[in-house]
Amino acid sequence: MKITENFKKKNPISFEIFPPKGELSIDALRGTLDGLKALSPDFISVTFSAGGTGNSNKTVELAGFIKNECGIEAMAHLTCVHSRADEIESIIESLREKKIENILALRGDIITGRESAGFKYAKDLIAYLRGKDFCIGAACYPEGHVDCDSLEDDARYMREKQDAGAGFFISQLFFDNELFYRFLDRAHKAGINKPIVPGIMPMLAKNQIERMIYMCGASMPSAIVRLLHKYEDKPEDLRRAGIEYAAGQVSDLLNNQDCGVHIYTMNKPDIAKRILEMTAQ
Ligand code: FAD
Numbered sequence: 411m412k413i414t415e416n417f418k419k420k421n422p423i424s425f426e427i428f429p430p431k432g433e434l435s436i437d438a439l440r441g442t443l444d445g446l447k448a449l450s451p452d453f454i455s456v457t458f459s460a461g462g463t464g465n466s467n468k469t470v471e472l473a474g475f476i477k478n479e480c481g482i483e484a485m486a487h488l489t490c491v492h493s494r495a496d497e498i499e500s501i502i503e504s505l506r507e508k509k510i511e512n513i514l515a516l517r518g519d520i521i522t523g524r525e526s527a528g529f530k531y532a533k534d535l536i537a538y539l540r541g542k543d544f545c546i547g548a549a550c551y552p553e554g555h556v557d558c559d560s561l562e563d564d565a566r567y568m569r570e571k572q573d574a575g576a577g578f579f580i581s582q583l584f585f586d587n588e589l590f591y592r593f594l595d596r597a598h599k600a601g602i603n604k605p606i607v608p609g610i611m612p613m614l615a616k617n618q619i620e621r622m623i624y625m626c627g628a629s630m631p632s633a634i635v636r637l638l639h640k641y642e643d644k645p646e647d648l649r650r651a652g653i654e655y656a657a658g659q660v661s662d663l664l665n666n667q668d669c670g671v672h673i674y675t676m677n678k679p680d681i682a683k684r685i686l687e688m689t690a691q
Pocket of ligand 1: 458460487516533550556564567570580582609
């Protein structure tokens with residue numbers, strides 16, 4: 411099923427997972443998938459390593475497993491900046507074989523010293539995929555992409571992705587819902603009329619959150635800084651507070667917009683479960 415169908419109902423819930431690292435096979439994720447399946451997500455998306463490095467070949471296999479063995483709709487992420495058209499074509503063919511209908515089309519982060527191989531921006535991949543009968547999603551950035559100088563340019567580039575064929579957007583993580591609501595206004599003013607799904611990642615540990623903030627440029631509201639100080643030497647309490655904070659964000663988002671929420675699960679179904687339980691209270 412094409413994921414855009416999900417947006418005909420109010421507030422679909424989806425999860426992101428990543429393929430097993432190193433030599434591990436996707437069997438290593440059976441417990442994770444069982445846990446996520448019990449939460450009845452509308453779809454699960456699977457990340458892809460930029461530049462065809464690492465575990466990217468497992469993305470197609472895992473997305474296929476989610477769709478065909480677990481019976482959950484799946485979306486494969488696909489990055490393009492360091493891939494040639496023939497490499498992308500071969501991945502598309504494998505996705506078709508597994509009956510995957512949904513692709514999150516991304517540029518990917520640029521690997522220093524490696525040339526771009528043909529697709530400069532995500533919009534180029536989206537245009538390439540258009541007409542190939544996939545449902546195409548794209549990334550968006552409530553606080554602007556780290557390499558983009560202005561929020562207006564960022565909204566304009568988002569519009570280019572929509573014009574190229576993106577049928578929905580999933581956002582980068584953020585910790586301040588007000589920033590997301592302001593971003594929605596900007597996006598709508600720029601002519602975005604496709605669903606924009608907020609992406610939420612719970613704070614589980616200080617180093618995890620510092621790494622994510624460095625990588626994606628998300629700002630840290632004072633409420634998060636206070637939690638980090640308060641529970642500096644109490645990792646278990648910090649984790650609990652981080653889950654509670656994320657559940658508060660999810661509740662507020664489900665009350666104030668219709669596009670549901672995409673939870674970056676970090677392959678931890680117990681965390682997603684707790685967030686959803688707290689949200690339902
Ligand atoms: P683009 O939309 O191409 O934007 C890249 C940069 O170019 C931005 O700074 C943008 O402002 C700028 N730009 C765009 N168009 C133009 C233009 N016409 N002229 C000038 N500048 C322009 N990475 C992975 O490696 N694997 C994953 O699985 C993955 N999943 C992700 C899922 C989500 C929901 C999100 C939000 C991000 C994900 N990423 C993933 C990270 C993503 O690959 C990086 O953020 C990457 O740097 C940008 O990808 P993009 O598709 O947004 O690129």
